[in-house]
Amino acid sequence: MTDSVVLGLELAYWQQSILRVIGVLVAVLLPAGTFVYVFLFKMVSFMQSRLGPMEAGPFGSLQLLAEVGKWLQKEDITPERADRVLFKMAPYLVVGTVLLTYMVVPFGPDLHLAKFDTGIFFALAVSSISSLGVLLAGWASANKYSLIGGLRAAGQLIAYELPMILAVVGVVIQAGTMNMSGIVAAQAGGSIFGVDIIGNPFFITQFVGFVVFMIAVQAELGQTPFDMPIAESELVTGYLTEYSGIRFLLFFIGEFAAAGAFSAIAATLFLGGWAVPSAWVELDNNIFNLLGPIILLTKMMLIGGFIFFIRFTYPRFREDQLQRLAWTVLIPISLANILVTTVLKVAF
Amino acid sequence: MTAVSDRQKLAYVNSQAADGRVNLEFETEEGMTLNLGPQHPATHGTLRIVVKLDGEQVLSCEPVMGYMHRGYEKLTEVRTYPQVTTLINRIDWLGSFANEVPFILAAEKLMEIEAPPRAQWIRTILFELSRIANISLFVGDMALHIGAMTAAFYAFRDREFVLNQIESATGGRFHPNFNRIGGLKDDLPKGWVADTKASLERIRDFCDEMEILVEGNEIFQARTRGIGVIPSEIALQFGLSGANLRASGVDWDLRRDQPVGLVWDKVDWKVITHPDGDSFARFWVRLQEIRESCNIVEQLLDGLPAGPYMAKVPRVIKVPEGEAWVATENPLGEMGYYLVSQGGLGPFRVKIRTASFNNVSVVPWVCRGVYVPDVVTILASLYFILGDIDR
Numbered sequence: 184m185t186d187s188v189v190l191g192l193e194l195a196y197w198q199q200s201i202l203r204v205i206g207v208l209v210a211v212l213l214p215a216g217t218f219v220y221v222f223l224f225k226m227v228s229f230m231q232s233r234l235g236p237m238e239a240g241p242f243g244s245l246q247l248l249a250e251v252g253k254w255l256q257k258e259d260i261t262p263e264r265a266d267r268v269l270f271k272m273a274p275y276l277v278v279g280t281v282l283l284t285y286m287v288v289p290f291g292p293d294l295h296l297a298k299f300d301t302g303i304f305f306a307l308a309v310s311s312i313s314s315l316g317v318l319l320a321g322w323a324s325a326n327k328y329s330l331i332g333g334l335r336a337a338g339q340l341i342a343y344e345l346p347m348i349l350a351v352v353g354v355v356i357q358a359g360t361m362n363m364s365g366i367v368a369a370q371a372g373g374s375i376f377g378v379d380i381i382g383n384p385f386f387i388t389q390f391v392g393f394v395v396f397m398i399a400v401q402a403e404l405g406q407t408p409f410d411m412p413i414a415e416s417e418l419v420t421g422y423l424t425e426y427s428g429i430r431f432l433l434f435f436i437g438e439f440a441a442a443g444a445f446s447a448i449a450a451t452l453f454l455g456g457w458a459v460p461s462a463w464v465e466l467d468n469n470i471f472n473l474l475g476p477i478i479l480l481t482k483m484m485l486i487g488g489f490i491f492f493i494r495f496t497y498p499r500f501r502e503d504q505l506q507r508l509a510w511t512v513l514i515p516i517s518l519a520n521i522l523v524t525t526v527l528k529v530a531f
Numbered sequence: 532m533t534a535v536s537d538r539q540k541l542a543y544v545n546s547q548a549a550d551g552r553v554n555l556e557f558e559t560e561e562g563m564t565l566n567l568g569p570q571h572p573a574t575h576g577t578l579r580i581v582v583k584l585d586g587e588q589v590l591s592c593e594p595v596m597g598y599m600h601r602g603y604e605k606l607t608e609v610r611t612y613p614q615v616t617t618l619i620n621r622i623d624w625l626g627s628f629a630n631e632v633p634f635i636l637a638a639e640k641l642m643e644i645e646a647p648p649r650a651q652w653i654r655t656i657l658f659e660l661s662r663i664a665n666i667s668l669f670v671g672d673m674a675l676h677i678g679a680m681t682a683a684f685y686a687f688r689d690r691e692f693v694l695n696q697i698e699s700a701t702g703g704r705f706h707p708n709f710n711r712i713g714g715l716k717d718d719l720p721k722g723w724v725a726d727t728k729a730s731l732e733r734i735r736d737f738c739d740e741m742e743i744l745v746e747g748n749e750i751f752q753a754r755t756r757g758i759g760v761i762p763s764e765i766a767l768q769f770g771l772s773g774a775n776l777r778a779s780g781v782d783w784d785l786r787r788d789q790p791v792g793l794v795w796d797k798v799d800w801k802v803i804t805h806p807d808g809d810s811f812a813r814f815w816v817r818l819q820e821i822r823e824s825c826n827i828v829e830q831l832l833d834g835l836p837a838g839p840y841m842a843k844v845p846r847v848i849k850v851p852e853g854e855a856w857v858a859t860e861n862p863l864g865e866m867g868y869y870l871v872s873q874g875g876l877g878p879f880r881v882k883i884r885t886a887s888f889n890n891v892s893v894v895p896w897v898c899r900g901v902y903v904p905d906v907v908t909i910l911a912s913l914y915f916i917l918g919d920i921d922r
Binding site: 227230231232263327407408410411414415416417418495496497498499500501502503504 | 565572573681744745748750902904906
């Protein structure tokens with residue numbers, strides 16, 4: 184983990200640390216901003232037969248900066264009866280967990296912020312902390328809508344963490360490692376029944392796991408079929424109701440950065456991550472430290488487009504229907520998936 | 532012990548006083564009281580619903596009305612008859628043209644004038660167009676309340692085709708103020724009939740789209756089927772009307788049963804009913820009614836008679852002494868005016884019967900034991916306009 188050579192440069196530990204901090208911030212903010220502009224502003228506008236932002240910059244591409252500027256100027260209000268410490272802490276907790284999630288995602292052969300042997304385990308464990316931030320926000324706001332929203336988020340977390348982890352277990356069994364770089368290598372160098380022209384992207388061989396994982400991601404992110412914690416038409420805006428100014432902005436960044444983080448994890452687990460199939464080109468090349476992030480971002484955009492397409496097409500479940508879906512459909516399916524994967528893994 | 536400021540004490544006393552005025556018990560031993568409204572996205576306006584909750588389950592539910600009361604019944608007493616239509620336009624602001632018609636018909640009934648056939652025909656066409664404009668918004672609104680945002684935008688987009696036609700005929704998109712006692716302000720513009728037929732095609736496409744996007748959606752059905760069931764006898768007891776009543780299986784439509792002064796009996800159409808009485812049935816009935824309205828308008832456009840659009844009326848309108856009650860089937864349900872005249876320039880007293888007031892009264896009955904998200908779907912499916920509740 185602490186090898187002193189980064190991208191072929193000999194760097195001291197403090198220099199590496201600065202590079203890592205900058206790297207995480209870029210890795211979080213760049214996809215989050217891209218997601219907001221491309222999906223929330225533009226794709227949705229075209230789906231809903233409107234133009235979206237057009238004034239700020241070419242095709243409204245600077246709209247996000249304008250919005251950020253607006254939020255920074257707004258008054259940061261804390262309700263009189265709120266639990267002030269928790270209320271102020273909650274958004275940082277949400278954003279912080281997203282930053283940690285990105286740490287284990289590999290962007291190239293040498294481009295990883297931290298190299299854990301249990302990378303995917305760490306990512307899933309850390310990402311569920313953000314729901315704690317949401318629960319804190321709901322409780323500390325001293326608002327009944329916020330409280331209901333926060334409690335719904337907590338219920339959702341418990342219900343959907345399980346199928347997500349179980350879906351990942353299939354991938355881990357097939358790849359034989361929990362290391363994210365190892366999973367990428369297993370897909371790039373793998374083969375499906377001896378055919379290795381496209382490697383072995385796990386969204387084909389682990390299709391059931393992929394579907395379960397995407398549904399669970401949708402719920403984990405609180406996107407529309409499962410957006411009960413926010414539920415604009417019922418709970419005003421759920422746990423966000425009392426937030427304004429920079430704290431609202433942090434929640435907003437957290438939401439879209441989390442969408443980016445889960446797209447990155449899904450792209451790494453199921454679409455081959457930063458790599459292309461190794462039948463095409465030799466992957467152990469320094470050029471992939473440059474191309475890798477671009478390839479990964481492309482795959483993230485595919486996943487993200489899918490997430491937001493679902494978000495703006497479907498209506499919302501009710502809380503009890505969501506729980507029923509998780510416990511009676513998704514968890515049995517993913518358990519069966521693990522069983523079948525194990526048997527096939529031993530058989531072949 | 533937290534210190535309570537004077538401001539908090541005052542706010543508490545004020546809130547208690549406000550709740551005392553509307554006979555609501557705000558502090559309860561069991562569960563939590565949640566105030567849906569007066570400012571809440573689901574009530575699209577200022578309806579306040581006080582919900583007592585056990586977890587997410589509703590123990591009891593009480594609508595509080597009157598936050599938007601504008602005193603129209605009283606205001607009509609100090610206005611002349613032609614001025615009243617401007618005012619009553621704003622009762623159900625999504626189907627304004629339909630609001631004017633029963634009042635004008637009541638005045639005509641007292642004056643013993645009958646509008647010429649062409650005026651009757653055009654009135655019926657515009658009446659149905661405002662119904663389409665009103666209900667197509669409902670379709671999007673219901674989807675929005677269940678969380679499907681895109682359908683709402685489609686509804687706003689396609690409703691525009693109808694509003695454009697209303698505007699080109701009357702000059703006003705929302706508040707036409709087009710009826711006069713004895714006829715209409717103006718004739719139809721050139722080419723209006725063909726344009727309207729073209730926009731009806733768009734509305735039919737919109738219905739197809741909504742059937743696929745919203746009605747056929749599994750999640751939508753899971754959220755609406757079997758939720759908020761109103762049996763027909765309960766619906767009759769609470770005085771529901773319009774699509775809410777027809778969705779409970781009661782075959783009752785004033786357009787067919789008493790077509791006073793308008794020409795629905797001249798065309799071929801059918802009354803849509805659904806036996807279930809749940810939220811889905813109310814959505815389905817309204818969506819089908821848009822199609823029926825398209826049929827009605829199309830047939831009326833084909834049979835539009837020539838002739839004058841205004842009967843002979845005196846220059847200064849004085850309605851002779853008497854009382855009249857006229858009700859029509861408005862987009863939201865039965866809307867009626869009880870008009871009392873003492874022979875003056877304006878009405879002596881007007882009682883307005885609006886559909887939404889009665890439709891909302893069933894909320895406490897139907898919302899017991901459901902979950903909070905279902906309260907929102909039920910409210911959306913009952914479809915009320917705040918101006919129509921409080922007037």
